[in-house]
Amino acid sequence: MVHSPVLAVPRDGRQSDMALALQRGVGRLFRARGHAIVTELVLATGRRADIIALGPSGEITIVEIKSSIADFRADGKWPDYAPYCDRLYFASHAGVPQEIFPEQAGLILADAYGAEILREAPHAPLVAARRKAMTLRFAQAAAHRLHGLFDPEAGFREML
Amino acid sequence: MVHSPVLAVPRDGRQSDMALALQRGVGRLFRARGHAIVTELVLATGRRADIIALGPSGEITIVEIKSSIADFRADGKWPDYAPYCDRLYFASHAGVPQEIFPEQAGLILADAYGAEILREAPHAPLVAARRKAMTLRFAQAAAHRLHGLFDPEAGFREML
Numbered sequence: 172m173v174h175s176p177v178l179a180v181p182r183d184g185r186q187s188d189m190a191l192a193l194q195r196g197v198g199r200l201f202r203a204r205g206h207a208i209v210t211e212l213v214l215a216t217g218r219r220a221d222i223i224a225l226g227p228s229g230e231i232t233i234v235e236i237k238s239s240i241a242d243f244r245a246d247g248k249w250p251d252y253a254p255y256c257d258r259l260y261f262a263s264h265a266g267v268p269q270e271i272f273p274e275q276a277g278l279i280l281a282d283a284y285g286a287e288i289l290r291e292a293p294h295a296p297l298v299a300a301r302r303k304a305m306t307l308r309f310a311q312a313a314a315h316r317l318h319g320l321f322d323p324e325a326g327f328r329e330m331l
Numbered sequence: 332m333v334h335s336p337v338l339a340v341p342r343d344g345r346q347s348d349m350a351l352a353l354q355r356g357v358g359r360l361f362r363a364r365g366h367a368i369v370t371e372l373v374l375a376t377g378r379r380a381d382i383i384a385l386g387p388s389g390e391i392t393i394v395e396i397k398s399s400i401a402d403f404r405a406d407g408k409w410p411d412y413a414p415y416c417d418r419l420y421f422a423s424h425a426g427v428p429q430e431i432f433p434e435q436a437g438l439i440l441a442d443a444y445g446a447e448i449l450r451e452a453p454h455a456p457l458v459a460a461r462r463k464a465m466t467l468r469f470a471q472a473a474a475h476r477l478h479g480l481f482d483p484e485a486g487f488r489e490m491l
Contacts, residue, residue, distance in 0.1 A: 195482055202485045207474035225474065229467050303463075307389050310470035314367035314385065317477045322355055325362045 189238040189264065190221075192283035197222055197234050197262045200279065200286035206232065209313050214255050215304065218248065223256070223309055231297060231305050234260045234279065243271055250275070255305060258292035349398040349424065350381075352443035357382055357394050357422045360439065360446035366392065369473050374415050375464065378408065383416070383469055391457060391465050394420045394439065403431055410435070415465060418452035 198208050206224035213219050222234040233256040237243040243261070253259050253275075260277035263269075269289065272278050277292025297305065319327035358368050366384040373379050382394040393416040397403040403421070413419050413435075420437035423429075429449065432438050437452025457465065479487035 195485075198478060198482060199485045202475075202478065202487075207471040208478055209474050225467070225470055229463070303389070303466075306463075306466055306470055307385070310385055310466055310473060311367040311387075313470060313473035313477050314369050315362075317473050317480075318358060318362065318368055320477075320480065322358060325355075325359045327362075 187238055190236050190242075193236045193238060193262055193264060193281040193286075194222060195283050196281035196286040197236070197279060199284070200281070200288070201232070201234075206230075207313070209309055209316075212309065212312055214252075214308075216251060216255075218251060220252060220255070222262075223305075225306065225309055229302065229306060230258070231256045231302065231309075232258045232260065232292070234262050235276075236281075237261055237263045237267065237272075240267060240271060243267070249273075253295065255297075255301070257296050258294055260288070260292050262286060347398055350396050350402075353396045353398060353422055353424060353441040353446075354382060355443050356441035356446040357396070357439060359444070360441070360448070361392070361394075367473070369469050369476075372469065372472055374412075374468075376411060376415075378411060380412060380415070382422075383465075385466065385469050389462065389466060390418070391416045391462065391469075392418045392420065392452070394422050395436075396441075397421055397423045397427065397432075400427060400431060403427070409433075413455065415457075415461065417456050418454055420448070420452050422446060 194210055201208050201224040205227045208222055208224045210222055211219055212223045220233045221236045224232040233252045235249055235252065258277060260279050261272045262279035262281045264282060265280065269278060277288060278290040279286050280289050315327065318325060354370055361368050361384040365387045368382055368384045370382050371379055372383045380393045381396040384392040393412045395409055395412065418437060420439050421432045422439035422441045424442060425440065429438060437448060438450040439446050440449050475487065478485060
C-alpha cells in the first residue's frame with residue numbers, strides 16, 4: 172500500500188488516498204525536472220486542474236490524476252484542459268490499464284514516491300496572453316497559500 | 332512590544348524580530364489590497380528583496396523593511412531594487428523618523444498587525460521581458476516553498 176502524502180491544500184474529500192499518493196509522486200517527477208508545481212488550481216473556466224507545473228522557461232503543464240478506470244470514465248471533460256497548457260498528461264498507477272488513456276494526451280506512471288513519463292504529451296504552445304494569465308494565476312495561488320499558512324489571520328477565510 | 336510573526340521562509344538570523352513583525356504587517360496590507368506576497372526573494376542580481384507583492388493585474392511592488400535608522404543607513408544599495416519593480420517602498424515603524432527615507436521611494440508605516448501607506452511610490456512600469464522574468468521567479472519561489480513544506484523529501488535540500 173502507498174502512504175497518504177501530506178497535502179498542499181486543505182483536504183476536502185475530493186481526493187482519494189490513491190490520488191493523493193499519485194499527486195506526490197508526480198510532484199517529485201516535475202520537481203526533479205526543474206518545474207515548480209501547484210495542486211488543485213482553479214482555471215478561468217471554474218474547472219480544477221489536479222497539478223499544474225511551471226517550467227524553468229515558463230512552460231505550463233497540466234497533469235490530470237486518474238486513480239481508477241471509473242475515475243477516468245467519469246471525466247468526459249478532460250479536453251477542456253488542453254487550451255490552458257502547453258502539454259497535458261494523465262497520471263495513473265500500475266493497476267490501471269494504460270490503453271484506456273487517449274493518445275491526444277501524454278501518460279505518466281506514478282506511485283507515492285515518484286513517477287515516470289511513459290508517453291510524452293503533444294506540444295501545443297499557449298498563446299502569450301493566456302500564458303501570462305495562467306502564470307499569474309499560478310503565482311497568486313502559490314503565494315496566497317504560503318502566506319495563509321504562515322499568517323492565517325491575514326484575511327484568507329474567503330479563499331480555498 | 333510586537334510579537335514575532337511566524338515565518339514564510341526558514342529563519343536564518345538575517346531578520347530581527349522587529350523586521351519580522353513589520354514583514355507580517357506589510358503582508359496583511361498587501362493581502363487586503365488583493366496582492367499576493369513572497370518574502371526574501373532573490374533577484375537576478377543576487378540581492379534579496381524583503382517583500383515582493385504581485386498585484387491582481389501582474390503589477391510588481393518591492394518593499395524594503397527598515398527597522399532602525401542604522402538599518403537604513405547601512406543600506407546604500409536600495410536604488411538597485413527599482414529596476415525590478417513597478418513601485419518601490421520602504422516600510423518602517425513609528426520609532427524611526429520618517430524624514431530619513433528618500434522621496435524617490437514610497438513609505439509604509441507598519442506594525443505586526445497591519446500597515447498603512449504614508450506616501451505612494453512613484454510608478455515606473457517594468458519592461459515586458461523583466462516583468463515576465465520577475466513573475467516567473469515569484470511563482471517558482473512561492474510554489475517551491477509550498478511544495479517543500481508539504482513534501483520535504485521532494486528534493487529541496489539544495490534550495491532555500
